[in-house]
Amino acid sequence: MGFITRGHTFLVSAANWRLLFPSTSTSVPLHIRHRYPLSGLCCSRRNVVEILQERGLLDSITSESLRHSPLTPLKVYCGFDPTADSLHLGNLLGIIVLSWFLRCGHSAVALIGGATGRVGDPSGKTLERPDLDPAALDRNVSAISATIQRILGRESSSFSMLNNYDWWKDVKLLDFLRDVGRFARVGTMVSKESVRKRLESEKGMSYTEFTYQLLQGYDFLYLFRDHGINVQIGGSDQWGNITAGTDLIRRILQVEGAYGLTFPLLLKSDGTKFGKSEDGAIWLSPTLLSPYQFYQYLFSVSDADVVRFLKILTFLSIDEISQIEKSMQGSGYVPNTAQRRLAEEVTLFVHGQEGLDEALKATQALRPGAKAELDWKTIETISEDVPSCSLRQDQVLNLSLVDLSVSTGLLESKSAARRLLKQGGLYLNNIRVDNDSKKIELDDIVDGKVILLSAGKKNKMVVTIT
Structure with a gap:
């Protein structure tokens, strides 16, 4: 979607369009969103910090100066350690905040922790993270880099990615202790909440984990000095690590202008984490979660x-x-x-x-009664999310729907199946069945591979035919 102003043509995403023209927001078709690059016009005249606060995405900032420069171009980064082969819904907040900076005309960098991931961030953890072998770490780096690039790469040309292993691999311990370590105050490091809680715990904290905040702090210093990045963002549990960076910049480079910003953790109203299900994390990778x-x-x-x-x-x-x-x-x-x-x-x-x-x-x-034609790929999409079983074709053909519903575990008994059938709540491949003598035929096996049974709107059973 584009418009012309003062001789210039701008392409505007649907999200930008809503902010520019709220009265037309409901008429913007869903399919056009994110198709066009961001123009930076959506909030360039508003301070991004104010926007984040208005939306509940601001926890703390290291300096109020960050509020008072709405038109000053900023370069912001957020770190993502490759502790798994996918980011999860909780990590999405960092990506969203980076996107808000992009939408407000700033530059953004996603920093992949190829080096810090080898140490493990103790923030919010009660136990030390298990070691990852180099091959697993490399796979994780590639996987989450691809996810972030897929999401933010289509947002703006002002987005880039870095890997902190690129500079840490050349750092020598004695040089680091001389050039950086002597500027870090142990008292300050110990007082950080993430460190204090672990030190008071039964398991304590290893020296390796204790150094993590110094490693992340040096990342900020390096990025500030060599890449002009002046804002680091992270979840509220990252406050200690972020301020470790601003302290090092102030002490070693003896300059001001480095800022930290944190956003709240993603919690439900009852205080529990949003992004966890009974089966585990809500992953952002489509290979782990469709x-x-x-x-x-x-x-x-x-x-x-x-x-x-x-x-x-x-x-x-x-x-x-x-x-x-x-x-x-x-x-x-x-x-x-x-x-x-x-x-x-x-x-x-x-x-x-x-x-x-x-x-x-x-x-x-997959909605019972839907007129959309089913295919096995669509059914396969939900096979990991609903109960499923496998049966041979000869076990299914000519078997009554009532018996199949019971043998697969969809319903507890034949009487329950017949009762539901009479009430109009038993479906075969989304088609309501009202004949209790209905038997499974070859045409009932979708693409010769699967059958979808539904008891009411929510209870489903995927039967894979082997």
Whole structure:
């Protein structure tokens, strides 16, 4: 989407369009979002810190000066240690805050901790992280780099990525102790909350972990000096590590102008972490968690949390979010409308249009009674997210639907299956069955590979035919 002003043509993403023209926000088609590069116009006349605070994305800043230079170009970075082969939903906040800086006309860098990942950040941890062998670490670096590039690479040309192993691999211990270590105050390091809590614990803290804040602090110094990066961001648990960097810059380089900014951790209203399910973390990599599963997790957010998460996790304007919140109080509100919007926006940001299309297709096609034609790939999308079993074709053909529903574990008994069938709640491949003598035929096996059984709207069973 473009417009012309003073002879210049600007391409504007849907998120920018909403901020520029709130009254037209609801008419912007979902499919155009993130298709165009950011112009930087959406908030370049507003201080990014004010925007983050308004949206609940600001915890602390090291200096109020950061609030008072809305038009000063900043270069900001956020670190991501490769402790796994995918980032998770909690890591998404760092990417979103980087994106807000980009949208406000600043530059952003994602720093991959190829070196610090070998040590392990003790912040928020009760035990030391297990060692990763070099091959696993390299795989993790490649995987999370690809994820961040996939998300932010389409946002702006002012985004880049670095790996701190590129400079740490040449650092010698004695040189580091002489040039950096002597400027670090042990008393200050011990007083950091992440260190203090571990020192008071039964397991204590190793010297290796104790040095982590100094390593991260030196990263900031190196990036400030050699790359002109003057802002480091991170979760609230990173405050000690971030201030270690601003202290080193002040002591060693004897200059001001380095800032730190933290955002709150991603928590639900009950204080528990958002981004964890019974099966583990909500990964950002589509190879570990399908866009459909990612979408469904966000769709399941409670009414108590959905408005806050719309502010934190999406780029919808505050006015539009307020309208959604107001509509939730109205008598004509359709349940889960706000959750659907949240799931669409975040899935689009993380997985792009293709991922969102996949999630929406699966969501629609797998809804009992949906007219969309099923295919085995769509069913396979949810096979890891719902109960499933494998049966031979000869075990299935000519078996009654009632018996199949019981033998697969979808329903407890034949009487329960018949009762549900009479109530209109038993589905075969999303088609309601009202004949209790219905038997499975060859045409009922989707693409000759799978059968989808549904008991009501939520209980499903994927039967893989071997």
